[in-house]
Amino acid sequence: MLDGDIVEKYRRAGDIAKRVREEAVRIAKPGMKLLELAEYIEKKIFELGGAPAFPVNLSINDVAAHYTPTLNDEMVIPDGAVLKIDIGVHVDGYIADTAATVTFNPAYESLLEASYRALDKVIEKIGFGVKAYEIGRLIEETILSYGFKPIKNLAGHSMDRYIIHSGYSIPNYFDRSARWSFSDGAYAIEPFATNGIGLVREEDVATIFSLRSSGRRTRLSYVEKRVVEELWRERRTLPFCERWLRGLCKGVESIRNTIQLLIRKGLLYLYPVLVERGHGYVAQFEHTFLINGREVIVTTA
Numbered sequence: 677m678l679d680g681d682i683v684e685k686y687r688r689a690g691d692i693a694k695r696v697r698e699e700a701v702r703i704a705k706p707g708m709k710l711l712e713l714a715e716y717i718e719k720k721i722f723e724l725g726g727a728p729a730f731p732v733n734l735s736i737n738d739v740a741a742h743y744t745p746t747l748n749d750e751m752v753i754p755d756g757a758v759l760k761i762d763i764g765v766h767v768d769g770y771i772a773d774t775a776a777t778v779t780f781n782p783a784y785e786s787l788l789e790a791s792y793r794a795l796d797k798v799i800e801k802i803g804f805g806v807k808a809y810e811i812g813r814l815i816e817e818t819i820l821s822y823g824f825k826p827i828k829n830l831a832g833h834s835m836d837r838y839i840i841h842s843g844y845s846i847p848n849y850f851d852r853s854a855r856w857s858f859s860d861g862a863y864a865i866e867p868f869a870t871n872g873i874g875l876v877r878e879e880d881v882a883t884i885f886s887l888r889s890s891g892r893r894t895r896l897s898y899v900e901k902r903v904v905e906e907l908w909r910e911r912r913t914l915p916f917c918e919r920w921l922r923g924l925c926k927g928v929e930s931i932r933n934t935i936q937l938l939i940r941k942g943l944l945y946l947y948p949v950l951v952e953r954g955h956g957y958v959a960q961f962e963h964t965f966l967i968n969g970r971e972v973i974v975t976t977a
């Protein structure tokens with residue numbers, strides 16, 4: 677069984693993430709700047725007493741995940757877009773990871789429905805002792821029944837304190853090799869549905885990064901050192917983005933330079949933007965599940 681204090685922190689993180697997600701879904705509209713939406717969401721997380729577990733992902737159409745607005749990002753939500761809003765919140769390192777999709781084109785409503793319904797069925801099925809492949813099978817069956825495909829190389833994940841992917845993956849399809857079963861802990865489950873081929877590939881561009889280590893053994897310039905020390909103190913290995921370095925470096929150039937230098941020194945892990953390989957449109961819904969003996973808490977529902 678999980679400690680009561682820990683459960684409470686997971687619940688608080690989940691409640692904040694849920695409220696922010698709902699508000700983001702309400703205010704997102706075509707023509708709105710992604711940067712404005714991202715900053716609104718991240719500010720709200722702090723106001724409610726949490727901190728972002730990762731930069732909010734605002735991924736449009738065939739972009740499945742891992743796009744967060746850059747500094748001075750001019751992109752706006754296009755007319756008729758399929759927009760995924762993926763939000764992470766942590767309270768003292770205990771994480772809630774949740775996503776919803778909105779569309780401004782009625783033609784894509786059934787694509788959203790496929791992912792939403794798959795997650796709904798997971799809520800009914802999941803529990804202590806359930807095997808990961810059973811969840812994957814349920815997700816795949818549900819998405820296929822709508823005439824779409826699950827994205828096979830994206831998966832749900834177990835989480836731990838300050839760790840978003842702590843080792844176990846929950847497939848979005850019937851993967852017989854996923855024989856492990858759920859036990860006490862936190863899990864994010866995220867069915868991705870697409871009208872493309874059902875796979876993503878990494879683009880050459882990354883907007884999200886995380887530290888690989890504290891950097892104490894690496895030779896760093898004064899600015900690099902300040903950035904690394906601050907990130908390590910605040911976030912450990914939790915992801916960050918260039919927008920969050922505004923207070924630490926002077927100007928866009930300096931921020932981008934510092935990130936490039938830290939990449940070259942091997943200190944950063946990159947999360948490349950993920951695009952559907954057939955350029956199909958992608959929908960995603962995600963909740964965080966806390967399994968605690970017989971109890972299942974959907975912290976973000």
Ligand code: MN
Nearest residue numbers: 762773774775
């Ligand atoms: Mn997520």
Ligand code: MN
Nearest residue numbers: 773864866962
């Ligand atoms: Mn996730």
